[in-house]
Amino acid sequence: MEDHTQVEEEFQLARRASRAETSFIREILKLTARNDIISFAGGMPNPKLFPVDAIREATDKVLREDGANVLQYTITEGYMPLKEFISQRYKEKKGLEISPDKILIINGSMQAIDLIGKLLLNPGDNVILENPTFIGALQSFNILEANFVGVNLEEDGLDISHLEAQVASHKSNLSYLIPNFHNPTGITYSEEKRQNIAEIFKSNRIMVIEDDPYGEINFSGALNPSFAEYYPEGTFLMGSFSKIISPGMRLGWVTSPNRKLMEKLVVMKQAADTHASNLSQRIIHQFLCDTDLNQHIDNIKKVYKAQLDAMVEAIEENFPKQVKTSIPEGGMFIWGILPERYSASALFDLSIKEKVAFVPALSFYAHQDVDNTFRLNYSNADEDDIKTGIEKLGRCLKEYLI
Amino acid sequence: MEDHTQVEEEFQLARRASRAETSFIREILKLTARNDIISFAGGMPNPKLFPVDAIREATDKVLREDGANVLQYTITEGYMPLKEFISQRYKEKKGLEISPDKILIINGSMQAIDLIGKLLLNPGDNVILENPTFIGALQSFNILEANFVGVNLEEDGLDISHLEAQVASHKSNLSYLIPNFHNPTGITYSEEKRQNIAEIFKSNRIMVIEDDPYGEINFSGALNPSFAEYYPEGTFLMGSFSKIISPGMRLGWVTSPNRKLMEKLVVMKQAADTHASNLSQRIIHQFLCDTDLNQHIDNIKKVYKAQLDAMVEAIEENFPKQVKTSIPEGGMFIWGILPERYSASALFDLSIKEKVAFVPALSFYAHQDVDNTFRLNYSNADEDDIKTGIEKLGRCLKEYLI
Numbered sequence: 001m002e003d004h005t006q007v008e009e010e011f012q013l014a015r016r017a018s019r020a021e022t023s024f025i026r027e028i029l030k031l032t033a034r035n036d037i038i039s040f041a042g043g044m045p046n047p048k049l050f051p052v053d054a055i056r057e058a059t060d061k062v063l064r065e066d067g068a069n070v071l072q073y074t075i076t077e078g079y080m081p082l083k084e085f086i087s088q089r090y091k092e093k094k095g096l097e098i099s100p101d102k103i104l105i106i107n108g109s110m111q112a113i114d115l116i117g118k119l120l121l122n123p124g125d126n127v128i129l130e131n132p133t134f135i136g137a138l139q140s141f142n143i144l145e146a147n148f149v150g151v152n153l154e155e156d157g158l159d160i161s162h163l164e165a166q167v168a169s170h171k172s173n174l175s176y177l178i179p180n181f182h183n184p185t186g187i188t189y190s191e192e193k194r195q196n197i198a199e200i201f202k203s204n205r206i207m208v209i210e211d212d213p214y215g216e217i218n219f220s221g222a223l224n225p226s227f228a229e230y231y232p233e234g235t236f237l238m239g240s241f242s243k244i245i246s247p248g249m250r251l252g253w254v255t256s257p258n259r260k261l262m263e264k265l266v267v268m269k270q271a272a273d274t275h276a277s278n279l280s281q282r283i284i285h286q287f288l289c290d291t292d293l294n295q296h297i298d299n300i301k302k303v304y305k306a307q308l309d310a311m312v313e314a315i316e317e318n319f320p321k322q323v324k325t326s327i328p329e330g331g332m333f334i335w336g337i338l339p340e341r342y343s344a345s346a347l348f349d350l351s352i353k354e355k356v357a358f359v360p361a362l363s364f365y366a367h368q369d370v371d372n373t374f375r376l377n378y379s380n381a382d383e384d385d386i387k388t389g390i391e392k393l394g395r396c397l398k399e400y401l402i
Numbered sequence: 403m404e405d406h407t408q409v410e411e412e413f414q415l416a417r418r419a420s421r422a423e424t425s426f427i428r429e430i431l432k433l434t435a436r437n438d439i440i441s442f443a444g445g446m447p448n449p450k451l452f453p454v455d456a457i458r459e460a461t462d463k464v465l466r467e468d469g470a471n472v473l474q475y476t477i478t479e480g481y482m483p484l485k486e487f488i489s490q491r492y493k494e495k496k497g498l499e500i501s502p503d504k505i506l507i508i509n510g511s512m513q514a515i516d517l518i519g520k521l522l523l524n525p526g527d528n529v530i531l532e533n534p535t536f537i538g539a540l541q542s543f544n545i546l547e548a549n550f551v552g553v554n555l556e557e558d559g560l561d562i563s564h565l566e567a568q569v570a571s572h573k574s575n576l577s578y579l580i581p582n583f584h585n586p587t588g589i590t591y592s593e594e595k596r597q598n599i600a601e602i603f604k605s606n607r608i609m610v611i612e613d614d615p616y617g618e619i620n621f622s623g624a625l626n627p628s629f630a631e632y633y634p635e636g637t638f639l640m641g642s643f644s645k646i647i648s649p650g651m652r653l654g655w656v657t658s659p660n661r662k663l664m665e666k667l668v669v670m671k672q673a674a675d676t677h678a679s680n681l682s683q684r685i686i687h688q689f690l691c692d693t694d695l696n697q698h699i700d701n702i703k704k705v706y707k708a709q710l711d712a713m714v715e716a717i718e719e720n721f722p723k724q725v726k727t728s729i730p731e732g733g734m735f736i737w738g739i740l741p742e743r744y745s746a747s748a749l750f751d752l753s754i755k756e757k758v759a760f761v762p763a764l765s766f767y768a769h770q771d772v773d774n775t776f777r778l779n780y781s782n783a784d785e786d787d788i789k790t791g792i793e794k795l796g797r798c799l800k801e802y803l804i
Contacts, residue, residue, distance in 0.1 A: 009635045009660060011609055012575040014524050020669035044475050052469030059461045067454030071648035073446050107509060111675040118545060122416050123525075139673040143520065173414040207413055233411045246473035248680030258411065267422035271541040273513040277679050278650030 032357040038389035041357040058286035078105025079281040109238035109252030113140040128175035132364030148366035157189035181214040181331025184375035198230035214331035318394025332379040344374040434759040440791035443759040460688035480507025511640035511654030515542040530577035534766030550768035559591035583616040583733025586777035600632035616733035720796025734781040746776040
């Protein structure tokens with residue numbers, strides 16, 4: 001028989017296929033999976049905090065009590081009691097009235113980017129994005145052949161005058177923002193800017209995808225307000241169990257009060273992959289019934305805050321003063337800025353030799369035109385590794401920034 | 403606070419959004435979920451055959467032994483030991499050499515339709531489809547703005563002269579086929595037709611998506627050959643755990659020997675939702691390690707064959723002779739054809755009053771222009787319900803076909 005294990009022939013591909021390129025950051029993450037490397041590169045939660053036993057017990061329970069239904073096909077919209085939990089939590093934590101029937105359960109909140117993109121974007125349409133932003137969003141919108149309109153970020157959110165200029169010069173119907181503990185910069189939008197931005201979007205009929213995977217990991221006080229408060233009809237609010245329970249189970253949600261849009265989004269989801277894992281939905285719902293989620297999240301915050309503090313202390317001791325870093329109020333990332341003439345990609349080449357990894361942020365920019373910034377993840381490294389890794393990175397910085 | 407639970411405002415949607423309509427069959431399935439209805443409408447496996455205890459034990463084991471990894475993010479490509487199992491099984495059962503690194507794990511094989519469609523189809527491109535075909539494929543391709551080119555089905559596969567005529571008159575680079583125990587018709591392609599069709603596609607540079615969710619549920623002898631045997635470079639072969647283990651876990655795969663295409667498909671998957679559930683992958687892999695899959699599938703086949711026989715017997719006793727039915731060699735569906743001037747949709751209106759449901763096949767046709775055919779599912783009803791339901795349906799038929 002002919003060897004079919006590898007065949008290279010050219011077939012006619014779609015226009016968008018040329019935009020499906022393996023990313024540099026992906027290669028970094030493969031590299032940093034090696035055990036001998038101290039990695040601040042990934043964006044992963046600390047696996048020590050996964051509630052493994054509680055998930056095991058929840059699984060045992062749902063399979064024993066309702067196995068035949070748990071393993072069967074289910075409706076595309078998602079498991080209603082899980083959606084009721086999400087709705088109730090929005091009410092308690094953020095004062096938001098979100099009806100369970102306006103929530104769609106998906107494979108991690110990221111899937112909403114693809115589904116909403118399909119719903120709103122024709123090829124060539126402009127999408128307003130933070131510059132820099134989440135690389136997965138760039139990847140999704142890119143495959144949908146969107147055109148990126150980047151808006152500069154300040155410490156309290158989008159640069160309003162830049163936003164106004166970009167909105168005026170680029171007709172658009174969609175924006176994508178991460179207002180809480182932003183990835184990659186760690187910044188959080190002020191309430192004033194949220195209101196201000198909502199008004200600008202509202203008056204220009206621009207919908208906003210509010211991605212909020214980190215919102216619950218806030219180190220101080222109450223949860224931040226959502227665009228769903230100021231501009232409900234134009235907001236797709238996303239949420240995720242990835243950072244508070246488990247990312248490997250791939251479960252998140254998206255909601256909008258607009259019934260017609262949610263109905264179409266359900267069809268988009270159905271056409272994509274029928275429904276999110278019924279087993280995952282039932283396990284997480286059971287876990288939520290049997291666990292004090294607030295206490296579980298408090299524990300995550302305590303650990304991450306200690307790791308953040310360790311990293312900040314090590315940075316103060318070891319980084320040259322020319323390197324600016326910003327300290328987040330929650331989430332998983334510290335942001336670093338080198339003096340303008342330096343390259344974080346070049347710094348990476350030095351630090352990887354010392355077996356320390358981070359992410360040069362070039363790939364996070366819509367037009368990949370800024371190379372002096374970088375992202376440090378503190379959630380997935382213990383305090384000893386943080387101390388050792390930042391010391392080494394400090395030495396690389398001193399060597400590089402002559 | 404303003405009531406945000408329902409808001410209707412018009413925003414600018416993408417062109418493809420007009421194609422995201424709730425389907426009639428979806429409404430039928432909601433209706434038939436009622437307990438007082440005998441339903442032959444769905445396409446669901448029999449939940450009595452789900453290996454609930456074995457799945458429970460497999461879950462317990464992977465969470466106890468490797469919980470922190472099982473609940474963490476993983477690579478987009480999928481869990482290598484699971485892919486090795488799939489590769490090995492193709493070799494044993496079909497003599498196919500498929501390298502594990504050419505397999506991508508996805509959320510049920512259906513997700514491959516969206517991913518491959520994104521890879522190959524520009525808006526307006528022609529897709530060659532069986533007429534009728536799987537409604538989920540019509541839905542996916544429709545949202546990708548494909549143009550449907552239907553080819554008539556005969557009892558042993560596509561009508562070759564119709565295929566040749568359609569290929570000659572509609573330039574196309576993609577086809578979608580279900581050669582084994584086809585949904586909705588239950589037919590199976592002959593080996594001769596498979597070869598013949600592969601040659602036609604090959605000489606016209608048309609790639610083929612071979613959807614094979616039912617292939618393992620064959621009531622007689624060895625598994626059927628794949629297009630991957632005759633036309634490897636042009637075949638995307640899909641497979642699924644939905645019909646042999648559990649559909650609720652949403653796990654399937656797609657493979658092609660073409661490295662470049664698989665790499666791009668991995669990027670499409672990553673941009674859609676990062677990766678398939680790590681937990682589901684690990685559970686199913688553990689289940690496959692600890693269970694005799696052949697014996698498990700033999701048990702499914704035994705039960706389904708008995709249900710099929712019960713339905714065929716009841717049909718022979720109760721249906722008027724003008725109604726033609728075709729008896730499948732495997733899978734889950736019997737196909738029914740009314741005399742041309744009658745409507746299966748009208749028959750449905752009669753039978754639902756008698757609390758018996760089936761699917762009028764109108765929605766399965768690319769151009770929804772044939773209404774005298776229908777699909778009966780026998781996998782998800784016990785023999786008593788089959789007897790009672792077919793008797794009632796027989797009475798409706800006699801009343802309708804005056």
